Amino acid sequence: EDKVVQSPLSLVVHEGDTVTLNCSYEVTNFRSLLWYKQEKKAPTFLFMLTSSGIEKKSGRLSSILDKKELSSILNITATQTGDSAIYLCAVGVLGGAGSYQLTFGKGTKLSVIP
Amino acid sequence: SQTIHQWPATLVQPVGSPLSLECTVEGTSNPNLYWYRQAAGRGLQLLFYSVGIGQISSEVPQNLSASRPQDRQFILSSKKLLLSDSGFYLCAWSHRRGPGNTIYFGEGSWLTVV
Numbered sequence: 001e002d003k004v005v006q007s008p009l010s011l012v013v014h015e016g017d018t019v020t021l022n023c024s025y026e027v028t029n030f031r032s033l034l035w036y037k038q039e040k041k042a043p044t045f046l047f048m049l050t051s052s053g054i055e056k057k058s059g060r061l062s063s064i065l066d067k068k069e070l071s072s073i074l075n076i077t078a079t080q081t082g083d084s085a086i087y088l089c090a091v092g093v094l095g096g097a098g099s100y101q102l103t104f105g106k107g108t109k110l111s112v113i114p
Numbered sequence: 115s116q117t118i119h120q121w122p123a124t125l126v127q128p129v130g131s132p133l134s135l136e137c138t139v140e141g142t143s144n145p146n147l148y149w150y151r152q153a154a155g156r157g158l159q160l161l162f163y164s165v166g167i168g169q170i171s172s173e174v175p176q177n178l179s180a181s182r183p184q185d186r187q188f189i190l191s192s193k194k195l196l197l198s199d200s201g202f203y204l205c206a207w208s209h210r211r212g213p214g215n216t217i218y219f220g221e222g223s224w225l226t227v228v
Binding site: 045100103104 | 171217
């Protein structure tokens with residue numbers, strides 16, 4: 001059974017801190033690893049990683065995949081209160097009938113306090 | 115650009131009543147379509163996926179069903195709701211082909227079974 005584990009489950013930091021969120025996986029037919037940010041409703045897409053060792057950046061957020069260690073990290077520098085959310089890691093695998101499916105971790109709840 | 119809509123946004127239904135959640139995608143053709151559920155304290159769980167009209171795959175046994183009557187329409191149904199069906203339901207889509215595809219989510223539907 002495919003498994004995605006995120007740590008920590010929750011995190012409280014002060015504005016300006018840097019945080020690192022972790023995601024590890026055990027899946028068959030790995031195709032990609034994705035990070036999403038979920039505030040009040042639907043998750044919004046942050047990054048998709050398919051190649052090991054190549055960092056993706058968007059503003060203060062960055063992420064990298066390590067296929068050897070079967071893991072990924074999401075870094076947020078100079079955190080702001082608007083970064084407070086649940087961060088979801090998902091691994092994309094090839095499913096039956098040519099489908100592409102995501103298996104999600106339980107998420108890391110990040111709270112940034114002023 | 116592609117958009118995805120699902121409705122209703124919020125639903126309160128008595129135990130034993132039927133359910134119908136609808137989702138449509140615009141701006142693309144032949145998408146993969148998905149229904150996920152997010153229960154309190156759990157990660158996103160894939161319920162159904164579809165690679166084409168009338169083609170539905172179920173990931174977990176349950177009293178829910180899905181149908182895809184048109185290429186860009188995906189419906190989640192139940193004949194008799196259970197209390198355990200309460201949760202946040204998300205419709206999602208991805209492009210059909212590619213080594214790793216981003217999955218995009220609709221706004222979500224909150225279902226409370228009372």
